Amino acid sequence: MVAETEAGSASLPDRTPWRGWLLPVLALLVGGLFVISLGVGPVALPPGDVIAALAGRGEAAHRIIIWEIRLPRAILALAIGAVLAMGGAALQGLLRNPLAAPSLFGAPQSAALAAVATISLGINDTLGWGLPLAAIAGAFASVFLLLAIAGRNAGLLLLILSGLAVSSLAGAGTVLAMNLAPNPFAALEIAFWLLGSLEDRSMRHVMLALPFISLALLLLWLQRGSYRALALGEDAAASLGVPVERLRLTTILGVAMGVGAAVAVSGTIAFIGLIAPHLMRPFVRHDPARLLLPAALCGSALLLAADIAVRLIPATSDIKVGVLTSIIGVPFFLYLIVRERRSLSGGLA
Amino acid sequence: MSPPRIALEDVTVRIAGRRIVGGVSLELAGGTLVALIGPNGAGKTTLLKAMAGLLPHEGRLALNGNDRVSLDRRARARLIGYLPQGHQVHWPLPAEDIVALGRFPHGVVDPRRLSSEDGRIIREAMRATGTEALAGQSATTLSGGERARIMLARVLAVEAPILLADEPTASLDPRHQLVVMEILRQQARQGRLVVAVTHDLTLAARMADRIVLMNGGTVVASGAPADVLSDGQLAETYGIRALRLDHGGEPALVPWQVEAQP
Numbered sequence: 107m108v109a110e111t112e113a114g115s116a117s118l119p120d121r122t123p124w125r126g127w128l129l130p131v132l133a134l135l136v137g138g139l140f141v142i143s144l145g146v147g148p149v150a151l152p153p154g155d156v157i158a159a160l161a162g163r164g165e166a167a168h169r170i171i172i173w174e175i176r177l178p179r180a181i182l183a184l185a186i187g188a189v190l191a192m193g194g195a196a197l198q199g200l201l202r203n204p205l206a207a208p209s210l211f212g213a214p215q216s217a218a219l220a221a222v223a224t225i226s227l228g229i230n231d232t233l234g235w236g237l238p239l240a241a242i243a244g245a246f247a248s249v250f251l252l253l254a255i256a257g258r259n260a261g262l263l264l265l266i267l268s269g270l271a272v273s274s275l276a277g278a279g280t281v282l283a284m285n286l287a288p289n290p291f292a293a294l295e296i297a298f299w300l301l302g303s304l305e306d307r308s309m310r311h312v313m314l315a316l317p318f319i320s321l322a323l324l325l326l327w328l329q330r331g332s333y334r335a336l337a338l339g340e341d342a343a344a345s346l347g348v349p350v351e352r353l354r355l356t357t358i359l360g361v362a363m364g365v366g367a368a369v370a371v372s373g374t375i376a377f378i379g380l381i382a383p384h385l386m387r388p389f390v391r392h393d394p395a396r397l398l399l400p401a402a403l404c405g406s407a408l409l410l411a412a413d414i415a416v417r418l419i420p421a422t423s424d425i426k427v428g429v430l431t432s433i434i435g436v437p438f439f440l441y442l443i444v445r446e447r448r449s450l451s452g453g454l455a
Numbered sequence: 456m457s458p459p460r461i462a463l464e465d466v467t468v469r470i471a472g473r474r475i476v477g478g479v480s481l482e483l484a485g486g487t488l489v490a491l492i493g494p495n496g497a498g499k500t501t502l503l504k505a506m507a508g509l510l511p512h513e514g515r516l517a518l519n520g521n522d523r524v525s526l527d528r529r530a531r532a533r534l535i536g537y538l539p540q541g542h543q544v545h546w547p548l549p550a551e552d553i554v555a556l557g558r559f560p561h562g563v564v565d566p567r568r569l570s571s572e573d574g575r576i577i578r579e580a581m582r583a584t585g586t587e588a589l590a591g592q593s594a595t596t597l598s599g600g601e602r603a604r605i606m607l608a609r610v611l612a613v614e615a616p617i618l619l620a621d622e623p624t625a626s627l628d629p630r631h632q633l634v635v636m637e638i639l640r641q642q643a644r645q646g647r648l649v650v651a652v653t654h655d656l657t658l659a660a661r662m663a664d665r666i667v668l669m670n671g672g673t674v675v676a677s678g679a680p681a682d683v684l685s686d687g688q689l690a691e692t693y694g695i696r697a698l699r700l701d702h703g704g705e706p707a708l709v710p711w712q713v714e715a716q717p
Contacts, residue, residue: 202545331564335556337546338609341539345507346559346613347532391593392546395564 128389132403136184139410143180144172146417178307182315183409183427186304186372187382189319189364191405192398194379195386196326199333199394200357201262204387205442208379211252211265212272213245213362217369219276219283220244222296226283238314238370245366248272249359259351262340265358302373302428304413315367322364323402329353329360330395337394375428377435378405384442458485459519459534459616459648461506466514468498468505475501477672478514483665485616488643489650490659490680493669494693499652500540500621502669506650507537507619518617532560536615540622540652542606547593550605554581557612580611583638599626607635611642618642620651624658636662656697660684660708668692681706690714 144160145151149171151159158164159172193208200206208214221241229236253260256268280300287293332353335343344350368375382405383397390396409427412434416425461483468476476498483489491499505512508531518526518534526534536557544553555566557580558573569577581587584604589597597605603626610618620639624632636651636658643649643664650667653659659666659680666683668676670692676683689697689710698711 331559334548334552335559337544337548338553338556338606339539339541339543339545341504341507341509342537344509345532345535345537345539346556347529348559349528391549391552393548393552394546 128400129403132400132407136403136406136410139407139414140180140184143183143410143414144176146414147171147176174308175306178309178312179304179413180410181312182304182307182371183413184406185312185316185319186368186375187378187405187407187409188402189322189368189405190375190378190409191382192323192326192402193361193364194405195383195394195397195401196329196333196357197361197379198383199330199336199397200354201266202336202394204384205380207377208361208365209273209376211269211358211361212248212276213358214365214369214374215273215276215280216248216251217241217245217366218300218374219279220247221299221370221373222280222283225292225296225299226287228288228292234310235314238311238367241370242318242363242366244276245362245369248276248366249362251275252358253355258355262354265354298426299373300428301426302375302431303424303426304372305424307371311371315371318367319364322360322367325356325360326364327398329356330398333398334393334395373426373428375409376432377438378408378431381435381438382408384438458646460484460517461617461648461650462515462517462520463506464515464517466502466505466512466516468501468510468512470501470510475672476505476512479674481667481674481677483648483650485646485648486643487648487664488640488662489648489665489667490663491650491652491667491669492654492656492659493675497669497692498672499669503537503619503621503650503652507535509537529560532615533613534615535617535619536610536613538606538610538618538620538623540625542599542602542626544594544602547595549590550586550592550594550597550601551577551581551590553594553605554586554608554612557609557614560613560615576614577612580608583611583641584608585634600628600631603627604631604635607638611638616647618647618649620649622652622654624651624653624655632658656684656689656710657708660706684708 141153141156144156145153151168155164155168156172159168162169190208194206197206197208197210198204220243221237224237224240252265252268252272255271256264284293284296287296332343332348335346335348340350383401386397386400386404390400412430413427416427416430419425463479463481466476466479467474479502491503493499501510504510505516552566554577555563558577561573563569563573581590584607586601586604586608589601589605594602607623610620623639624635627635632655639649639651640662663680665678666680667674668683668688675692676688686696689695694714695710696712696714698709700707700709
C-alpha cells in the first residue's frame with residue numbers, strides 16, 4: 107500500500123539539512139578555543155605543548171602552568187558560558203520573549219550582593235570558601251524572596267515585577283556594602299570583583315561551582331519540551347499537559363542555581379545569556395527546545411573567546427572579562443534595535 | 456473507545472473573586488457536535504476552560520464518570536484536546552512542528568524523532584485540515600486562516616475523545632468556516648464529543664447536533680437547534696430578530712435585525 111511506504115518514513119522531513127552539523131561544529135569550536143585558552147598567557151604555549159602537558163608529558167613547568175593555573179580558568183569559562191547562555195535561552199522560552207536575560211529575576215544581583223557583603227564584612231580573608239558559598243546562598247535566597255513577594259502561583263507579569271523589586275533591592279544593597287566598606291581597599295576589591303573575571307581561579311573554585319552548574323544545565327535541559335509547547339501560550343501548553351506553574355519555578359530555580367554558582371566564582375558577566383541564544387536561534391528554526399544545547403555551546407565559545415581576548419589585548423592594567431562582554435554586548439543590543447525597527451517599518455529600511 | 460462524557464453539576468467558576476460562571480449543570484455525550492453560544496461576556500470561554508481543566512471551579516465536573524481532579528495531567532491531556540481563542544504562536548516555528556505538539560501528551564518531545572504512528576497521525580491531521588502544503592512554513596508568515604487551520608490540525612493530532620474549541624471559525628473566510636465546521640462534525644460522527652464556542656448562529660443552527668445557550672454566566676437553554684434558537688430566545692438573550700429561510704426543506708437562520716435591548 108502506498109500509505110504504508112509513506113508511513114515508513116516516520117519523522118517529518120528535515121528542512122534544516124545542516125542541523126546535524128551544528129552541534130559538532132560548535133563542539134569543535136569550543137574544543138579549539140579551550141586548547142587556545144590553555145596556551146595563552148605570559149608563557150605562550152603552542153597547542154602541541156598544551157596537549158602534551160594535559161597528558162602529563164612535556165616540561166614540568168608547563169604542566170604546572172596548565173594544570174594549576176590555566177585549566178581551572180578554561181573549565182570555568184566553558185561551564186559559566188554554558189550556564190549563562192542556557193539560562194538565558196530557558197528564560198526566553200519560559201517568557202516567550204527573546205530579550206529575557208538571566209538577571210531578570212534578580213539571582214545574579216543577589217549572588218553579587220552576598221559576595222560583596224563578605225568582602226565588606228571582611229569574612230572573605232579568613233575563609234576562602236566564604237565568598238562563593240555566600241554568593242550561591244544569595245542566589246537561592248533571591249528565589250525565596252521572589253516567591254515571598256509574588257506568591258507561589260503567581261503569573262508571569264507578577265513574577266517579572268517581583269524580579270525587578272528583588273534585583274533593585276540587591277543592587278541597592280550592593281552599593282550600600284561599598285559605601286560601608288571598612289577601608290578604601292575593600293571598596294576597590296568590591297569594585298574589581300563586580301567587574302567579573304576568571305583570573306587566578308583554582309580547582310577549588312571549579313569543584314565548588316561545577317556541581318551546581320551541571321545540575322542547573324541538566325534541570326533546564328529536561329524542560330525543553332515544555333518550552334516548545336509554551337510557544338502556543340500558557341493555556342494551550344497546560345492543555346497539552348505542561349505543568350505551567352511548576353515549570354516557572356523549576357526554570358527560575360535552575361537559572362538561580364547555575365547563575366548563582368557562576369557569579370560566585372567569576373563575579374558578574376553580562377550579555378552572554380542574551381547574545382548566545384540569539385545567535386543560535388536561526389540555526390534551530392527558532393525552536394526554544396532545540397535552542398538549549400547550541401546556545402550553551404555558543405555561550406561557552408563566547409566566554410572562552412572573551413577570556414582569551416582579555417589576555418591578548420595590550421593594556422597597562424588587566425581588562426576584566428566581564429567588562430569586555432559588556433562592551434561587546436552594547437553594539438549587539440543596538441543591532442537588535444535596528445532590526446526591530448526595520449521589521450516594524452515593514453521592511454522598508 | 457467508549458463514547459466520552461462530560462457531566463457538570465452546579466459548576467461555578469470565579470476569576471479574581473468575581474463569579475463568571477454560576478451553577479451550570481450539563482450532560483454532554485460523545486457523538487455530538489455541541490455549539491456553545493451566547494452574547495459577549497456570557498461566560499462561554501470560561502466554562503470551556505473549566506471543562507478543559509485550565510481554571511479551578513466549584514461544583515462537580517466529571518469526565519467519563521471520573522472526577523476530573525483524579526486524573527493526572529498527561530492523562531487529561533490525552534483525553535481532552537483544547538483549542539484556545541486567538542491562535543497565538545510566539546516563535547516562528549515551522550507549521551509541522553506546531554502540529555507535532557499535538558503528540559506531546561503522548562510523549563513526543565522531539566518532532567524530528569517520531570514513531571511511524573505519530574508521523575502518520577500528524578500527516579493525517581494536516582491532510583484533514585488542508586495544510587500539508589504549509590508544513591515547512593514559519594508560523595509567523597501564515598495568514599490568519601492558515602494559522603487557524605494549523606492550530607486545528609494540532610488539536611486533531613492529539614486524537615483526544617473530547618475536543619473543546621474556542622471560536623474555531625473566527626477570522627476564517629466563508630469557505631474555511633464551512634471546512635472547519637465540517638471537520639468538527641466528522642470528529643463528532645467518529646464518536647468524539649466536540650464542543651465549539653461560536654458566534655456564528657447560521658453555522659451553529661445548521662451544523663450542530665445540540666446547542667447550549669449561555670447568558671450572564673448560566674445556561675439558559677440547551678437542546679436541538681430548532682428548540683433553542685426560537686424567536687423569543689434570540690430576542691431575549693441577543694436582542695436580535697432572525698430571518699428564517701427554507702432551503703429545500705433545510706431550515707436556515709440569518710441574524711437580521713436589532714431588537715430593543717433585552
